[in-house]
Amino acid sequence: MEQQKGLSTRAVVATGIGAAVFLILFKFVAIPTGIPNTQVNVAQAWDALVTAIFGPIVGGLVAFIGHALNDAISYGSVWWSWVIADAVFALVFGFAIKRLQLTNGDFTTRKAVLFNVWQLIGNIVAWSIVAPLGDILIFSEPATKVFLQGFVATGVNFVSTLILGTIILAAYNKTQVKRGSLTKED
Numbered sequence: 248m249e250q251q252k253g254l255s256t257r258a259v260v261a262t263g264i265g266a267a268v269f270l271i272l273f274k275f276v277a278i279p280t281g282i283p284n285t286q287v288n289v290a291q292a293w294d295a296l297v298t299a300i301f302g303p304i305v306g307g308l309v310a311f312i313g314h315a316l317n318d319a320i321s322y323g324s325v326w327w328s329w330v331i332a333d334a335v336f337a338l339v340f341g342f343a344i345k346r347l348q349l350t351n352g353d354f355t356t357r358k359a360v361l362f363n364v365w366q367l368i369g370n371i372v373a374w375s376i377v378a379p380l381g382d383i384l385i386f387s388e389p390a391t392k393v394f395l396q397g398f399v400a401t402g403v404n405f406v407s408t409l410i411l412g413t414i415i416l417a418a419y420n421k422t423q424v425k426r427g428s429l430t431k432e433d
Contacts, residue, residue: 269313303341328381352423
């Protein structure tokens with residue numbers, strides 16, 4: 248049997264729909280933090296769900312495409328360091344949670360805690376390291392400003408995903424049949 252190359256049709260469709268929803272959430276459901284160009288955003292919680300269901304590659308593409316489209320539409324140009332950071336979040340988080348089986352209908356407290364530990368680590372890598380360093384290297388932004396933005400983004404994205412991501416992942420799991428829960432009638 249020949250091994251499939253590239254993304255499956257399911258993954259491509261999930262990427263397209265996921266990026267569209269990400270864009271809408273990113274553009275229209277954001278709460279300012281008081282720090283310039285930094286807001287509480289529910290799109291990250293959506294991406295965490297997409298990443299948990301479809302994997303890190305789809306999650307990374309959803310974040311990358313959705314964020315890039317939002318920047319292009321909203322500002323006329325793309326702030327690549329933050330677009331890349333959004334994709335990095337999904338990749339770090341997605342590869343870390345692959346073995347947790349977060350979407351098999353058995354979303355335990357342990358899985359919820361691990362989901363949030365890994366999304367915190369993904370947020371730290373993306374927003375406290377990748378985004379600020381990208382701003383400094385690509386755009387020659389002042390370090391004090393971009394690290395403040397990055398730390399605030401880490402915190403608000405963590406809390407947003409902690410609350411909304413956990414709720415929507417738990418709700419999604421309620422729609423799934425637990426492995427081994429069905430029995431054959433005689």
